Amino acid sequence: MGKNFLHPKSLKKVDTHYCPGCGHGIIHRIIAGIVDELGIREKTIAVTPVGCAVIAYDYWDFNCCEAPHGRGLAVATGIKRCLPQNIVFTYQGDGDLASIGIAETIHAANRAEAISCIFVNNGCYGMTGGQLAPTTLIGQKTITTPFGRDPNKGEGWPLKLTEILASLEGVCFAARTSLAGPKEILNTQTQIKKAFLAQIEKKKFSIVEVLSPCPTVWQKEPTKAIEFIQQEVIKTFPVGIIKEL
Amino acid sequence: MAEVIIEKDKCKGCQLCIFYCPTKKLVLSSKLNKKGIKFAKPLDNINCIGCGFCFTVCPDSCVEVYGKK
């Protein structure tokens, strides 16, 4: 008998509003699959971001709470402190987590809040039309850096937030994975599951950064966007486990 | 042999499943779905090995794979 690959129960059977080839849909399915697998659907509370994934609560079939732009981890802190038995995770983009919400992010990690953070790094502000994000690669074109990001023009370097967070005492698990192919997607699934288990067992902060394609803003076909991650993005953002206690 | 079922009206035609199918058993249909998009579909004489790559890479969760004996 071969293995069955079925639609996770925690994912509603609805059409998503994402563009063709967007990584958010894959990560939604991975998280729903993990919630089913660990049997924590009744106990899970997701904090959804502002960004392209803003209506993730319409897609997941478990408890969700919407947070203002960047304040996901502040909202999650409140939820986790009131309901310590529940499993709380935030789902945030790079503009949300690494730009407007960087203060909330670093302090939540430094206080060792027992929260898992899923950080979707697509190198741009997707929802607002493709502006520069802190994680945009050097030379990558966005609508606010039409000639490519240039650190010499005061546009800065790609921010490696996961490495910064891994250096804090409060973080028990930090990893970076990508969505560039089936093998990498399965690895993403393994690492997100580890982050959830770290929250349950170690009661500290855990983060998984997922390198995700944004074919629309990158102006590439979905398969070419995956190739771009394989060839360019992982040079700046190497994948692997950064910290595991 | 396994069976792939694609919910055609949910498909957005990104073609990731077609690209990653190791046995090249998925193709783009010549018809349009409800969204007006050419959707992915399994070939008629399916000889699928049931690896589940199409399920894994689908961003719209419209693929299911039933592994038969």
Ligand SMILES: Cc1ncc(C[n+]2csc(CCOP(=O)(O)OP(=O)(O)O)c2C)c(N)n1
């Ligand atoms: C307080 C506040 N500031 C700015 C915005 C505008 N805004 C909405 S989404 C977004 C960027 C989101 O980008 P990211 O977090 O990278 O997610 P993506 O859309 O790429 O998935 C911004 C700046 C807002 N909604 N609220």
